[in-house]
Amino acid sequence: MIEYEDDWDYSMYHVGFRDASFLKAAIKYDLNHFLFLSNVSIAIFQNGICRFENFPECLNNTTEIELGHTETPYIAVNWFLGLERVSDPEGDRIRAYIKNVCEHETARITFQVLIKFLKSNNFGISLDGPWSRGKYTKGITDKVFSTHTMKISEIVNPFEWLDNGALEIEYGIHLEAYHKSDEIWNFNFHEKSFNWANVEFSKVIIKLGTIKGTELYCDKANSIESFQLLKFHSQFMSPKFSEDDSILSNRVLSLNNNFRTQSTETALQIAHGARDRLLEEALNFTNSMDYPTIICCNIVEIAEKLKLRNVSRFIERQMIEFDAEEYHKRFLKLAIRYDLNHYLAHILRMNKPMKDVYEDEDVQLMSRNTIMLIMSKFMKDSF
Numbered sequence: 512m513i514e515y516e517d518d519w520d521y522s523m524y525h526v527g528f529r530d531a532s533f534l535k536a537a538i539k540y541d542l543n544h545f546l547f548l549s550n551v552s553i554a555i556f557q558n559g560i561c562r563f564e565n566f567p568e569c570l571n572n573t574t575e576i577e578l579g580h581t582e583t584p585y586i587a588v589n590w591f592l593g594l595e596r597v598s599d600p601e602g603d604r605i606r607a608y609i610k611n612v613c614e615h616e617t618a619r620i621t622f623q624v625l626i627k628f629l630k631s632n633n634f635g636i637s638l639d640g641p642w643s644r645g646k647y648t649k650g651i652t653d654k655v656f657s658t659h660t661m662k663i664s665e666i667v668n669p670f671e672w673l674d675n676g677a678l679e680i681e682y683g684i685h686l687e688a689y690h691k692s693d694e695i696w697n698f699n700f701h702e703k704s705f706n707w708a709n710v711e712f713s714k715v716i717i718k719l720g721t722i723k724g725t726e727l728y729c730d731k732a733n734s735i736e737s738f739q740l741l742k743f744h745s746q747f748m749s750p751k752f753s754e755d756d757s758i759l760s761n762r763v764l765s766l767n768n769n770f771r772t773q774s775t776e777t778a779l780q781i782a783h784g785a786r787d788r789l790l791e792e793a794l795n796f797t798n799s800m801d802y803p804t805i806i807c808c809n810i811v812e813i814a815e816k817l818k819l820r821n822v823s824r825f826i827e828r829q830m831i832e833f834d835a836e837e838y839h840k841r842f843l844k845l846a847i848r849y850d851l852n853h854y855l856a857h858i859l860r861m862n863k864p865m866k867d868v869y870e871d872e873d874v875q876l877m878s879r880n881t882i883m884l885i886m887s888k889f890m891k892d893s894f
Contacts, residue, residue: 774809
């Protein structure tokens with residue numbers, strides 16, 4: 512059982528917007544069944560209620576409360592919630608802000624925030640007060656201020672705004688996209704994004720069959736538009752995410768353990784318009800001859816399974832632009848296997864020997880385009 516104290520720090524608990532007030536009441540009145548069912552976790556989600564204890568003292572000192580951090584495969588961002596005093600001839604006011612601190616000096620991030628002042632009542636349930644929300648693109652250390660300010664003289668009314676002397680602010684943060692020095696934007700698929708209208712079907716969740724059961728939330732930028740984007744580009748996903756689909760009405764697509772997390776996420780990044788320099792990064796990462804081929808093969812294989820043909824075409828174009836002779840044989844095998852006819856035509860124009868490439872391929876599995884290109888090449892060379 513959690514014991515209730517007047518100065519209990521509820522900012523430890525990062526829970527859903529509407530659950531936070533009920534959590535507070537559950538702790539206060541020992542509703543342990545609610546605590547068990549809510550499965551409270553500490554400092555995981557970037558939303559909840561933050562308490563500024565002894566509010567009058569906060570006015571004289573700069574106060575920032577650490578909210579936690581967001582980690583992606585490439586960058587980490589720490590988040591803080593603070594208060595700032597604003598001078599006003601009619602009486603000083605207060606405004607809240609969310610500050611981001613990123614460890615990478617060249618990074619830029621796009622994120623959405625919610626800041627809401629809460630009123631207190633006699634039942635331990637907080638009521639909504641002035642609030643603001645927005646989407647911002649910032650550098651490594653920036654502040655986003657609430658659009659509303661409040662008179663300090665109104666806040667210090669203990670029966671309306673303060674709960675045991677504490678000012679409560681509800682907040683929400685979602686890191687939507689980010690880039691480093693390469694200036695290539697990548698979406699953050701590892702966190703649920705804001706759902707302003709509480710429309711649950713706008714979530715497109717892909718759950719991978721890995722040991723950890725990784726979940727990727729593909730409702731970035733604007734959930735409805737991103738949802739339509741995947742449906743448009745993928746004949747596989749289109750029927751799966753139909754709004755009338757009773758089997759997948761909860762918008763969860765479970766994939767088996769053949770879908771590796773990194774390769775699947777990269778395929779989804781490309782499908783959403785993130786143009787990674789995959790082969791260049793692969794060569795910088797290792798000197799292994801096989802590594803770039805493995806990357807291309809894994810991503811194309813996943814793209815073909817998900818029917819994201821535009822992703823396969825993007826990898827194919829990078830293979831052509833890369834054009835390293837030592838990779839021709841490996842890439843050509845990949846092109847034949849997955850009908851990357853543009854790369855096949857590129858190699859044929861270079862008059863490269865193909866005997867060692869296609870002899871171990873099953874001709875019955877070749878596409879019609881591949882067979883026609885190879886036959887055309889042989890017929891041309893025969894005359």
